[in-house]
Amino acid sequence: MRQFRIAVLGGDGIGPEVIAEGLRVLRAVERDMKETTFVVEEHTAGAGEYLRSGDPLPDSTMQACREADAILLGAMGLPAVRYPDGKEIAPQLDLRERLELYAGVRPVRLYHPLHTPLRDHAPGSIDFVLFRESTEGMFWSRRNTYARNAAEVVDLLRISRSGSERLFRAAFREARRRKGRLTLIDKANVLPAMAYFRMIFDEVAREFPDVETDRVYVDAAALYLVRDPGRFDVLVTENLFGDILSDLAAGLVGGMGMAPSGDIGDRHALFQPAHGSAPDIAGKGVANPVAAILSVAMMLDWLGAAETRAAAGRVWSAVEAVCSDPQNRTPDLGGSMSTSAMGSRILDAL
Template structure:
């Protein structure tokens, strides 16, 4: 018997709608597998809460996230909910959890999906993972930059040996468990940086190269970030696992999602040595909130990633099987194409597509 406590943070906009679908998928997969219980403890952490109370997340919710086996986040943020300096309030939740729980590796898989219209003219198959360093880089200055008389503003990039080493190790471990890049099946880790211009990125590369020496069976490559954005469009089959500093990883992971159909399909996990948080890569889409139009795919795939992470962390075959069932159900519904949302060319509502996914689990 396996039992996990998951804190859900449905958030703002479409967050509650897609979270409802993901929780239903978790319940169904656990029931089909048997001997697996996922207890979901919902908390309010949101821009809406900030507007109402002045705090986006309570200390009680933070403690619950700390104690949970995993965190499942919907979508947090509203464009009008901003601090006086212009920063969006969503960082009060997302960044606090990433930094306080040391969720140093942002894992963002991208792959060609059945039934989804190709975005690129090139017919190369796409199947790679972007590993984003999550707690350093340029984003480490999120609340520590300077603004002098509203005339001069500065932020400082932070690259450490420890942080770069840890995220690089995650990238190589992921590569060890994969089938290699679509081009030729070769297992590869690509370091994306701007080492030709900035010493901070040259340092990032040097630490990456040092870690690579411990993984001689895995090939390595280096790509400057500007070239990377071109290669993601022109030759995506060349990539297997990609690792990058925080801001660069943020940018190239969104581009990666766009190449396979958009952020509505993009799952992600933020993981550390002790904690894990899983969420879709897209935002809260307040323009369609409450209209039952959101695509739940990314959220459901994030829930599958969460189960996979729990299964690997605890050596739990039940959780791993449940993750496979959810992933397979999503692929089946996408391939069929009859019950998909408007962004995928269909006419189904969020709830209808969710019901189709849940119904396909174990079918």
């Protein structure tokens, strides 16, 4: 019997609500497994924990994440809770950096035409994966400090060869599993660091001659995502560019409630809905749990056992079946289903 330890960090706002639905799905597929079990361990982290103890990511939580087979996270941060320097509480960034979760993986798929603001798009016509470098780039400067009376503040964009190579290889492997197309998103026409980023991409591309590649500047990529999202299969980019474009991409398929994500390294991986804590709707039972449930599916696939990968396929199929019916919509999609009702509908479809 294979046992997987899952560290669960519900976090803030709607995080615990949507993760509860993801765990219902996890337990449902577990019941059909003959050789696999999950030990779920819940730990505290986030803005609420910062208010309680002064530390948004306690040592005990960090250690549990290091020891777990995978991490499942809800949402962290509250707009009104900030460090003294004005930055928002974001321990998920600490987890990415400390565990070297360098590949931010953001799948984007359209399940129903009513979910997109674009005209004439059938289910599945928008279907791509964005890879975002998650440990450096412009976020490298996030720990910088500055004097309140400073005449200027300078943040640095860090691109390293090792960080870029491992990101690109992960993206190429994913492109090889999918349709064999990979698009680099950069700003190599202006920034020397981006020209370096592109040079490393071109070098790694020679290791994957079977994968078709193209290169698009980030401003043009924003345009193409809106005008012709079907041109993309796998995209790879820097941290800040990926942060922005992944939200734009989510908006093409129904919003952040439809946006799962994984932050994946060589030894550890964390899975979470890409949305924020949404404190304005916390406790109302109206948050969309689809992103959390799809993040559970990503986790099951990443764990790599035959049973967990089969279970991931079942979850993806159940979400596809439920979301293809326009009656199944939470308020963010223009419907009236509650969080638990949407979770139950997906459970019924498993």
